[in-house]
Amino acid sequence: MITVGARKAEPGPNGSRHEPAGGAMLGSPSNSDDVLVDCRSLWKIFGSRASAAMKAVQERGLGKTEVLKEFGCVVGVANATFSVRRGEIFCIMGLSGSGKSTLLRMLNRLVEPTSGEVFVKGRALSSLDAAALRELRARHVAMVFQSVALLPHRTVLENAAFGLEVRGVAKAERHRAAEEALRKVGLGDWLQRYPRELSGGMQQRVGLARALAVDPEIILMDEPFSALDPLIRRQLQDEFRQLTKDLGKSAVFITHDLDEAIRIGDRIAIMKDGAIIQIGTPEEIVLAPADDYVAKFVAGISRLHLVKAHSVMVPVERFRAERPDVDPRRLVTTTPDADIDRLIDLILADPAPGIAVVEAGRLVGVVTVRSLLLGLKGSPTPELAPV
Amino acid sequence: MDTSTVAELFDFWVDEGQYWLADNAAFLFEWLRFVFEGFYGGALAVLEFSPWFAVATIFGLLAWRIVSLSFGALTTAALAACWAMGLWAETMSTLALVASATGIALVLALPIGVLTGFFPKLDHVVEPILDLMQTLPPYIYLIPAIALLGFGPGTALAATLVVAMPPAIRLTSLGIRTTPIQFVELGKSTGMTPAQMFFKIRLPFAMPSIMAGINQSLMMAFGMVVIAGIVGSGGLGETIYEATRTLDIGKSIDAAIAIVILTIVIDRLTQGLVPSRKDPR
Numbered sequence: 001m002i003t004v005g006a007r008k009a010e011p012g013p014n015g016s017r018h019e020p021a022g023g024a025m026l027g028s029p030s031n032s033d034d035v036l037v038d039c040r041s042l043w044k045i046f047g048s049r050a051s052a053a054m055k056a057v058q059e060r061g062l063g064k065t066e067v068l069k070e071f072g073c074v075v076g077v078a079n080a081t082f083s084v085r086r087g088e089i090f091c092i093m094g095l096s097g098s099g100k101s102t103l104l105r106m107l108n109r110l111v112e113p114t115s116g117e118v119f120v121k122g123r124a125l126s127s128l129d130a131a132a133l134r135e136l137r138a139r140h141v142a143m144v145f146q147s148v149a150l151l152p153h154r155t156v157l158e159n160a161a162f163g164l165e166v167r168g169v170a171k172a173e174r175h176r177a178a179e180e181a182l183r184k185v186g187l188g189d190w191l192q193r194y195p196r197e198l199s200g201g202m203q204q205r206v207g208l209a210r211a212l213a214v215d216p217e218i219i220l221m222d223e224p225f226s227a228l229d230p231l232i233r234r235q236l237q238d239e240f241r242q243l244t245k246d247l248g249k250s251a252v253f254i255t256h257d258l259d260e261a262i263r264i265g266d267r268i269a270i271m272k273d274g275a276i277i278q279i280g281t282p283e284e285i286v287l288a289p290a291d292d293y294v295a296k297f298v299a300g301i302s303r304l305h306l307v308k309a310h311s312v313m314v315p316v317e318r319f320r321a322e323r324p325d326v327d328p329r330r331l332v333t334t335t336p337d338a339d340i341d342r343l344i345d346l347i348l349a350d351p352a353p354g355i356a357v358v359e360a361g362r363l364v365g366v367v368t369v370r371s372l373l374l375g376l377k378g379s380p381t382p383e384l385a386p387v
Numbered sequence: 388m389d390t391s392t393v394a395e396l397f398d399f400w401v402d403e404g405q406y407w408l409a410d411n412a413a414f415l416f417e418w419l420r421f422v423f424e425g426f427y428g429g430a431l432a433v434l435e436f437s438p439w440f441a442v443a444t445i446f447g448l449l450a451w452r453i454v455s456l457s458f459g460a461l462t463t464a465a466l467a468a469c470w471a472m473g474l475w476a477e478t479m480s481t482l483a484l485v486a487s488a489t490g491i492a493l494v495l496a497l498p499i500g501v502l503t504g505f506f507p508k509l510d511h512v513v514e515p516i517l518d519l520m521q522t523l524p525p526y527i528y529l530i531p532a533i534a535l536l537g538f539g540p541g542t543a544l545a546a547t548l549v550v551a552m553p554p555a556i557r558l559t560s561l562g563i564r565t566t567p568i569q570f571v572e573l574g575k576s577t578g579m580t581p582a583q584m585f586f587k588i589r590l591p592f593a594m595p596s597i598m599a600g601i602n603q604s605l606m607m608a609f610g611m612v613v614i615a616g617i618v619g620s621g622g623l624g625e626t627i628y629e630a631t632r633t634l635d636i637g638k639s640i641d642a643a644i645a646i647v648i649l650t651i652v653i654d655r656l657t658q659g660l661v662p663s664r665k666d667p668r
Contacts, residue, residue: 136578139578
């Protein structure tokens with residue numbers, strides 16, 4: 001098994017967990033080298049009259065139900081725009097039928113978009129011929145399936161080596177790479193077993209090893225852990241995040257479980273009826289849900305490890321105004337990314353009326369019992385805003 | 388026009404068509420007969436060249452390896468019984484006919500099955516032909532075939548082909564079509580060429596279905612070689628036909644037992660060859 005460090009919500013090794021205003025990524029075309037996958041206005045309409053329906057959508061702005069009524073076509077994905085940066089784990093969360101699997105399959109052109117464009121490493125997928133597309137799939141974009149799809153008549157080692165076999169890598173070399181990948185996922189002792197001898201969780205590890213063995217830059221994860229029981233699922237989630245960060249891979253991870261998205265993702269896109277309704281870091285999504293639909297999902301999420309001091313502190317001036325008797329510079333200090341769990345510990349340990357939040361030697365705010373409780377409850381209040 | 392006249396006209400043209408074929412396409416049928424009897428003769432030569440106990444032992448060993456020790460012993464004993472009944476030459480002749488007919492049938496049927504598996508639109512053409520082949524009473528084509536291919540194993544082999552091909556085509560096509568979708572996606576997402584997709588994904592998953600098709604082809608062939616006794620197939624079919632004509636019930640039962648033994652042995656052997664998902668070692 002992989003040993004997983006105590007990752008609660010600390011920043012990932014490359015610090016990508018704390019980026020300012022992740023929501024601002026929505027719709028901003030970015031040409032930076034750091035962008036691995038860039039999707040612009042992706043649409044997928046299913047049905048024999050898809051192109052006519054697409055035209056009507058663009059010209060007359062038809063909605064999902066009108067398209068179904070008028071053209072008999074189903075809108076799978078509607079105007080999805082997002083980008084995935086190097087080293088980032090990007091979760092797409094939505095319920096069944098929200099179009100998330102279709103969206104994922106447009107990233108390696110298993111599904112052809114009806115309109116819009118996907119750029120992978122700066123190259124437009126629609127411009128690739130069959131050979132170039134095979135090359136891209138074989139080397140740069142690997143995929144892991146919910147159904148795992150291990151070939152039953154091959155051993156674990158042969159399954160993990162499958163991608164390299166397709167690429168024509170010599171047997172000794174591909175078995176060496178597959179063995180290494182299997183060791184990374186903790187299955188080094190199972191090389192010669194057959195898939196049916198493995199538990200569901202172990203089978204999915206083989207699926208992940210098969211994807212890692214080809215050393216891709218991007219891994220597409222199609223609800224890989226949904227069929228597993230809760231304990232194994234959590235374990236695999238942590239291992240997956242750790243492994244992806246350690247290896248410096250990027251991933252697009254599909255899930256119907258917001259808990260999973262928060263646990264794994266650097267950023268999360270929430271889908272409903274084929275459209276992306278919010279993109280942001282887990283903290284942004286939980287603290288500022290874009291609409292009632294997102295708010296309903298967020299309602300049950302524990303904030304203990306998700307919400308940080310910088311989101312629950314009151315501005316220094318307000319604290320001074322409320323408590324002129326206390327000098328904030330003499331309070332116990334902490335950092336802006338201390339989570340609520342940590343803040344509670346500090347408050348319990350010290351009878352002072354607040355905890356000073358210090359960033360780079362500068363006092364940026366004060367967490368009081370009241371502000372902590374307000375933040376924990378999750379209702380955004382003007383009390384926490386700067387004066 | 389009177390309907391009976393239409394029917395008469397139709398019958399007239401059917402007869403004319405057959406005469407025309409016999410007159411103008413004789414070289415084709417000569418060639419077909421040569422090919423069919425060549426395959427049959429080759430298979431028979433191998434089987435006749437070996438002494439009966441050698442053949443019985445080899446089949447027994449195969450049955451042991453593929454099925455089980457007890458079935459292996461039973462196979463050898465059962466084949467020895469065929470010899471004891473004085474029907475060894477006929478049994479081998481029937482086996483040669485079935486083997487060569489099924490062999491030719493598979494060479495034709497497997498590619499057709501793969502093609503229809505990939506192009507379901509071919510069904511519009513292939514399905515009616517297969518339905519016709521499977522429902523047409525054998526005597527309808529057995530007798531005219533004598534006129535074209537002559538009395539003998541060539542005609543019997545052609546008739547056997549007609550019944551042996553459809554199951555192999557249908558089950559191969561089914562196997563190719565029913566590749567689990569997640570494995571097709573796996574193949575595409577790993578960047579497979581169409582050829583890799585066929586040999587590494589579609590064919591392995593179609594294998595059990597294809598083997599079932601081969602097994603069914605053999606079974607249909609065994610059914611047909613008995614009927615084909617009427618056109619001079621030789622072997623057990625002809626023995627049964629002759630014995631039935633002369634009301635020699637005992638002899639016909641002997642031959643029937645021999646054919647049942649042969650059929651069961653071949654059936655179990657080919658079923659045992661189906662790659663088993665349960666025990667891949």
